[in-house]
Amino acid sequence: MTIETHLNDAVLSDLREMMEGEFEFLVTTFLDDSAQRLEDIQHQLDSGDSAAFGRACHSLKGSATNLGLPRLSELCRQGEELGYSDQMDAAGELVGDIKEEFEQVTDLLKDYV
Amino acid sequence: MSITTSRSTNQAELTISIKGRFDFSSHQEFRDAYENPEGPYEHYKIDMAETTYLDSSALGMLLLLRDYAGGDSANIQILNCNNDVRKILTISNFEQLFVIQ
Amino acid sequence: MVTESAPKPEEASAGPLKILIADDNHSDRLILQAIVKRQGHHVVTAVDGVDAVEKFSAEEPDIILLDALMPRMDGFDAAKEIKKLSGEDLVPIIFLTSLSDAESLAKCLEAGGDDFLSKPYNPIILQAKINAFNRMRVMHRTLQMQRDQIADHNEHLVREQEVAKKVFDNVAHVGCLGARNIRHLLSPLSVFNGDVLLACQKPSGGMHVLLGDFTGHGLPAAIGAMPMAEIFYGMTTKGYALPDILREINLKLKTILPVGFFCCATMIDVEFGDKSIEIWSGGLPSGYLLQGGKLIKVPSRHLPLGIRGSDSFDASTERYEMHDGDRFYLWSDGIIEAANSQNEFYGEERLQALVEQYIESDELFYRIQRDVLAFAGDCGPGDDLTMAEVTMMPEHELGIHESEHASAGGRGPGKWEMSYRLTDDSLARFDPIPLLLQIVMEVPGMRSFNGEIFTIISELYSNALDHGVLKLDSSLKNSSEGFAEYYRLREQRCNQLVDAHVMVRLKHDGTHQGGVLTIRVEDSGQGFNWQKINSTQPCASQYSGRGVALLKSLCRRVEYFEPGNVVEVEYEWRL
Incomplete structure (x- = not known):
């Protein structure tokens, strides 16, 4: 796997140009927000509310897409699907993958900034 | 409703053909048909072969044309009227003002 | 008149817009805000649905970017709320969503969404959408403004x-539309569809009725109707004859109406005394005369009023006998042109068949009305169904009284005399009675006797002209053929007058609150055996047409002088 699997450079460089001095603030905001959303995903997994789980994954998917994070976005999409189709058996493992990916992009984004 | 015009080769005669209902909605189109820079002509022919109906504002438009073409000295023929159209022209006694054939 | 032009709506491209961004995701909000700001617009942000609705009310943004899934209130409910608040204003809502299933997208539309924007946000696409919606918004505002203006x-x-x-x-x-011999149908706002129906008693008794149909609708039609009514009533009450009134109306309309505007009209003069009707018709469908159970169609013979100049206007009329119970129908083209849902006209054939079927029925008027309405059905004959039925009946049954003329109370002349002599051509062409009546009416207080004086002067004058000068025999009028013959001869002899004259002398001697009017009429004819009138029964002789009995009932003295071509009467009046 290359960095491109985790970070979409074209999206990020567009964002950097558009946000001007605010780019670093955007990244920090994203990371803080997403940490909270991960907690939310974990919480819904534990409670077994599959629809709420799907919505929480959907939400993180959206911002991950906007920030140009293809793999995180794709994992969240899978989580959304599991949630909406009430297939929570495989969800535990997927949440593990999402957390792992989030840690990885956190490091990569900090480097990128 | 549609109005078409044709000119004789010597430019002395203008024929205006009216298709469908001839009523107030034709006002501008009819005016445009006879009010043009080359006019007034010596003779006018109004071809009503395909005219289905006339209302009183159409009669008014014919009077406007008559006025434009010289009033009492105007030379205007109305041709090929169907029975309904003919009846309306007759009730109004327009044969006193136009040559109706 | 309102002339100010519509306030100009702002140009679609000019000026920054205020855009509300509602998204619970902070980083997404930051990105969107940056994109929109870079495009030069103002941004207001909201963090959830409730916040979005509040910000919408407080900030009145032009366009809204709304996330679908948000805490507290989701985008769907917020959109519904905002659409409700914006009323008939167009506030475009673009849903921000990565939802892709058809059901969710449909939900966005149902809630009032106008478009979608999916993640990752593409600045070019967003700009295109904002511009498109702004154009739509401006167009909507312009339409609203124009609509309001039209409504105003x-x-x-x-x-x-x-x-x-x-x-x-x-x-x-x-006028006297309320007389018992008239039935009529006229829309309450008929003056604005161009239809006019007027009826007025003549000072001699009898009445004029005029039905007119102006070209066009609305105020242009009404404008012509005003002077028409004024002339009609003014001249009728002063005793002018139908052709004179028509000439005057025609001239007035020709003068005031633009070319192309005119008035189709039928005017009738109903004489209850000699039971006749005189008809002029220009441009309206044939009037129907029901005479002794027979239908006589009286077609339009003339151009409508307001087209010809005075020199070529033709006021010639047709005269028919009418016995008590005979009826005349006049109508605008609204009856025959009443259309049903298949766009078929009611038509002359249907009308004629109905009239012939019910020709003896007293209900004919209502039958026509009902039949036309039933034919038109839901399409309705509209506003311009105008018609009138005028029935011949004894004058005293009309149920109307001579209009009470307000006493002028002026200081006109009380003692005067005049003579007026008409010769040859003028005799044939000019009716001096209205003029003479005008002069007499200048006497203060005399106006109340308008009718009687008109009757006396016109009896005397027409005796002198018809019997004295033109040598017409009034007994001719006793038969239908003779009736027509009488008027034919009259016309013919009028055109051959040589050295003929009628002289009218009027003398008034006023006393307090009254007076004596002496009228002396002399004609160039050979006179007649007037002594016979005094010896025989008033109505039995061949001179019955001279109305001597009538004169004697109105005047305190009626005196003939040898050889019978001079008559003098005295009329005494008192308030």
């Missing part, structure tokens, strides 16, 4: 029409 103008117009109608009613409804 319309309201204004309706108010103006109401006032104009009141004025018209004051002018037009002084």
